[in-house]
Amino acid sequence: MPAGGTVSRIRTTVTRRRVIKRGTAGLAVLLLAGGLAACGSASGASGSAGSITLYSGQHEQTTQSLVTAFEQKTGIQVNVRYNDEDSFADEIIAEKSHPVADVFYTENSPVLEYLQNQGLLAPVDSSTLAKTPSAYNSPQGDWAGVSARVSVLIYNPSLISESQLPTSVLQLANPKYKGQLAFAAGETDFQPIVTSVARAYGDAKAATWLEGIKANAGSHIYPDNETIADEVNRGAVAFGVVNQYYWYRMQAELGASNVHSKITYFAPHDPGYVVDVSGAAILKSSKNQADAQKFLAFLVSKQGQEIIAHSISYEYPLDDGVTTTAPETPFADLQPYPISIAELGDGSSAISLLRQAGLL
Amino acid sequence: MPSGLLALSILVAAVLLVPLAFLLVEAAGAGVGQVASLINRQLTEQLLWNTIRLSVVVTALCAVIGTGTAWLTERTNLPGRRVWAVLLVVPLAIPDFVVSFGWASISTDVSGFRGAVLVMTLSVYPLVYLPVAASFRNADPTQEEVARGLGAGRIKTFFRITLGQAKVAILGGCLLVVMVMLAEYGAFNILGYQTFTTEIFTEFQQLFDIASACALSLVLVALSLLVLGADALGRRRGRVSRASRTAQRAMPLHRLGLWTVPVLVLLCLLVGLALGVPVGSAAYWWAQGTNQPFQGTSLLSATGYTAAYSACAAALATAMALPVAILAVRRGGRVAHLVERSTYLVLAMPGLVIALSLSYFSNRYGDGIGYQSAPMLVVAYAIMFFPLALVGVRTSVAQAPAGLEDVARSLGQRRLAVFWRVTRPLVTPGLTAAFCLVFLSAVTELTATLILVPTGVQTLATQFWNYQQNLAYGQAAPFALLMIAIAAVPSYVLGRFFDRRTLTAPKLWRRRNS
Numbered sequence: 001m002p003a004g005g006t007v008s009r010i011r012t013t014v015t016r017r018r019v020i021k022r023g024t025a026g027l028a029v030l031l032l033a034g035g036l037a038a039c040g041s042a043s044g045a046s047g048s049a050g051s052i053t054l055y056s057g058q059h060e061q062t063t064q065s066l067v068t069a070f071e072q073k074t075g076i077q078v079n080v081r082y083n084d085e086d087s088f089a090d091e092i093i094a095e096k097s098h099p100v101a102d103v104f105y106t107e108n109s110p111v112l113e114y115l116q117n118q119g120l121l122a123p124v125d126s127s128t129l130a131k132t133p134s135a136y137n138s139p140q141g142d143w144a145g146v147s148a149r150v151s152v153l154i155y156n157p158s159l160i161s162e163s164q165l166p167t168s169v170l171q172l173a174n175p176k177y178k179g180q181l182a183f184a185a186g187e188t189d190f191q192p193i194v195t196s197v198a199r200a201y202g203d204a205k206a207a208t209w210l211e212g213i214k215a216n217a218g219s220h221i222y223p224d225n226e227t228i229a230d231e232v233n234r235g236a237v238a239f240g241v242v243n244q245y246y247w248y249r250m251q252a253e254l255g256a257s258n259v260h261s262k263i264t265y266f267a268p269h270d271p272g273y274v275v276d277v278s279g280a281a282i283l284k285s286s287k288n289q290a291d292a293q294k295f296l297a298f299l300v301s302k303q304g305q306e307i308i309a310h311s312i313s314y315e316y317p318l319d320d321g322v323t324t325t326a327p328e329t330p331f332a333d334l335q336p337y338p339i340s341i342a343e344l345g346d347g348s349s350a351i352s353l354l355r356q357a358g359l360l
Numbered sequence: 361m362p363s364g365l366l367a368l369s370i371l372v373a374a375v376l377l378v379p380l381a382f383l384l385v386e387a388a389g390a391g392v393g394q395v396a397s398l399i400n401r402q403l404t405e406q407l408l409w410n411t412i413r414l415s416v417v418v419t420a421l422c423a424v425i426g427t428g429t430a431w432l433t434e435r436t437n438l439p440g441r442r443v444w445a446v447l448l449v450v451p452l453a454i455p456d457f458v459v460s461f462g463w464a465s466i467s468t469d470v471s472g473f474r475g476a477v478l479v480m481t482l483s484v485y486p487l488v489y490l491p492v493a494a495s496f497r498n499a500d501p502t503q504e505e506v507a508r509g510l511g512a513g514r515i516k517t518f519f520r521i522t523l524g525q526a527k528v529a530i531l532g533g534c535l536l537v538v539m540v541m542l543a544e545y546g547a548f549n550i551l552g553y554q555t556f557t558t559e560i561f562t563e564f565q566q567l568f569d570i571a572s573a574c575a576l577s578l579v580l581v582a583l584s585l586l587v588l589g590a591d592a593l594g595r596r597r598g599r600v601s602r603a604s605r606t607a608q609r610a611m612p613l614h615r616l617g618l619w620t621v622p623v624l625v626l627l628c629l630l631v632g633l634a635l636g637v638p639v640g641s642a643a644y645w646w647a648q649g650t651n652q653p654f655q656g657t658s659l660l661s662a663t664g665y666t667a668a669y670s671a672c673a674a675a676l677a678t679a680m681a682l683p684v685a686i687l688a689v690r691r692g693g694r695v696a697h698l699v700e701r702s703t704y705l706v707l708a709m710p711g712l713v714i715a716l717s718l719s720y721f722s723n724r725y726g727d728g729i730g731y732q733s734a735p736m737l738v739v740a741y742a743i744m745f746f747p748l749a750l751v752g753v754r755t756s757v758a759q760a761p762a763g764l765e766d767v768a769r770s771l772g773q774r775r776l777a778v779f780w781r782v783t784r785p786l787v788t789p790g791l792t793a794a795f796c797l798v799f800l801s802a803v804t805e806l807t808a809t810l811i812l813v814p815t816g817v818q819t820l821a822t823q824f825w826n827y828q829q830n831l832a833y834g835q836a837a838p839f840a841l842l843m844i845a846i847a848a849v850p851s852y853v854l855g856r857f858f859d860r861r862t863l864t865a866p867k868l869w870r871r872r873n874s
Contacts (some may be wrong), residue, residue, distance in 0.1 A: 080815065221554070339798070358406075
């Protein structure tokens with residue numbers, strides 16, 4: 001006959017197990033219930049009157065301030081999705097039969113040109129297009145330029161001095177920079193530069209140039225400009241080519257004392273000195289055309305451009321009367337290579353060159 | 361009913377093969393010539409070699425580390441075993457993008473092939489650790505004793521008996537690791553180490569050439585078929601026989617003695633690298649602070665959504681795995697095994713492919729139903745991580761003695777009652793493990809989420825990505841830390857739940873007879 005103490009200990013163990021079992025089961029049920037409730041309530045955008053769906057390939061901080069101001073001004077609700085602009089292009093094409101997006105806001109123009117060539121964009125109101133210099137809008141009028149960015153060299157002064165940096169973009173392939181160059185082959189911001197070089201020097205020279213870049217970059221091949229900016233700042237690699245706003249954002253985020261890098265431009269009118277346009281477009285299949293047009297109009301309006309000018313996006317607002325408050329070279333003082341939007345195209349020639357060189 | 365079970369399993373397998381169907385349909389649209397020229401390029405061959413190289417080396421290292429640590433925590437008197445069991449599992453829950461965050465902050469030397477091997481091994485060795493630990497835990501002690509009694513030395517016993525018993529588990533874990541490595545994309549973001557999947561992503565994203573991208577994905581699928589075939593061959597050679605579970609005694613633990621300190625140092629190093637680096641750097645960035653205001657509400661809502669989606673997906677995947685596992689283990693036979701094996705193919709497909717396949721079919725044939733909605737996201741997760749659930753459930757089903765079910769049947773219980781009253785309690789540990797594993801993986805998923813998440817909803821992973829894209833590391837850090845914290849709970853359950861069962865029963869038995 002087991003002692004009374006043992007029986008009660010067995011009972012306690014059994015009770016404890018039961019409690020744990022029931023507790024776990026209860027928790028699981030609660031979790032599932034909460035999950036189902038959340039799943040149920042969080043289903044897609046309603047598409048009711050007074051709302052549009054925005055696919056934004058632009059940075060969240062820029063987009064969010066614009067969206068909030070627009071909603072307050074017009075009462076039209078904006079449902080935003082964030083992703084890389086290339087993934088969005090795939091999505092927009094994939095959802096052709098049941099389109100969801102109303103407006104597409106990108107960081108670079110080639111993606112918009114690509115969709116335009118596919119016939120997926122609707123014409124933008126001419127009053128909207130008139131707000132910004134026509135050089136920065138779609139030549140066909142299917143998308144509007146909102147802000148601009150310019151290519152710069154970002155470098156770490158402790159690893160390379162300004163005088164040693166290349167002044168011409170062709171020098172990126174110079175063997176003396178071997179192991180010093182950071183490169184993001186897949187970065188959409190770089191493709192306009194490739195197109196520019198090909199236009200200035202011809203495809204054959206561009207191909208050789210890319211091969212030289214590949215050799216110089218070596219193992220410093222990164223997925224995007226953010227990583228390049230970060231790695232240069234950390235001192236992992238000497239320099240790279242990015243868009244100017246990355247550096248200013250990094251400075252705003254980390255504080256001036258934590259920024260160990262600097263930026264400089266290519267020589268004036270060098271093919272590497274490229275102004276690239278970030279624009280927005282309306283999908284032809286959108287069921288909220290009027291509201292979408294209002295959104296685009298807002299983006300290029302004084303208010304929208306002021307938001308961009310004062311925001312932490314540090315891009316250049318394209319409206320003539322608005323200048324950015326950031327301590328960067330004024331837009332009017334820039335001396336970029338004179339290549340037009342139409343010449344920059346949809347980036348396919350740049351991509352095929354990058355592929356040829358084995359970078360993509 | 362076996363035919364009902366078969367029907368259910370085939371249904372599950374059909375759902376899992378939707379991505380494959382998408383690949384085939386889309387790839388058919390690509391010209392054979394174009395695809396062939398794509399594959400014949402030097403870059404492609406280089407990337408393919410990179411992928412294979414990475415997979416082989418990482419798998420080998422994970423096999424050693426996973427088995428070694430499993431043996432230490434399950435078969436030796438290592439101090440703090442239970443704590444180690446939890447700490448060793450958590451690295452699985454840390455997303456690639458957080459790991460890169462961590463290593464980039466520490467050292468710029470971690471790069472290229474060596475860096476990729478180091479970081480990937482540290483991330484996925486738990487996939488071997490978990491099944492092998494479970495196997496060691498439930499293994500039969502008598503075989504080792506017989507071997508020792510017959511004169512075999514310690515080392516010989518270890519290699520022939522201990523490892524032999526765990527062979528199926530080790531192979532299963534290695535299979536998971538190889539498949540995960542095939543579809544590996546995060547290594548590129550981490551260390552500039554480009555793999556074949558990098559090229560697939562490029563095709564999808566830079567070139568908008570979905571057809572070619574799908575064709576290239578099929579190459580990965582072909583590779584995984586090869587791997588599955590090799591694994592099947594390996595399995596056929598080994599069979600593990602064991603005494604009935606009810607007659608099991610507690611396994612005597614090896615004493616480490618003088619080895620205790622060196623082993624502890626090694627384990628500290630492992631956990632420090634795998635866990636300490638990412639967590640430490642995230643904590644550092646959080647402490648550094650940011651010039652922007654703290655996003656408390658978005659943190660809370662992102663956590664809620666992440667937990668909800670992951671829990672639903674885990675429950676769904678586990679429920680789907682049950683019929684397939686029971687069919688494969690209880691019924692056996694060619695069809696059952698074929699159905700079971702075919703489900704592993706999803707591991708070789710990147711999350712992007714799975715998300716695109718679901719949206720493709722929804723838009724083409726489903727009238728756009730469910731597109732960018734929570735149920736589709738949950739289904740995508742369940743598909744992506746199904747094999748992880750299957751491994752957990754299968755192990756449990758295999759260990760639940762069929763004899764008990766037969767006894768219940770012979771006593772007049774109907775099949776469903778037998779399942780509920782006999783099978784279910786026996787497989788619950790496996791179900792819990794499956795649930796936890798899928799939950800862990802879903803919490804950190806990014807690429808499929810970005811495509812399928814309902815508009816306006818942010819999960820911890822997508823919000824972290826948003827901030828990281830803006831170089832806003834101070835704001836991103838809390839999200840990373842929360843992701844790891846959420847994952848710690850299932851890791852704890854995974855470690856703890858099993859311990860309780862095997863240790864309590866013998867204790868009771870001993871007490872009653874004292």
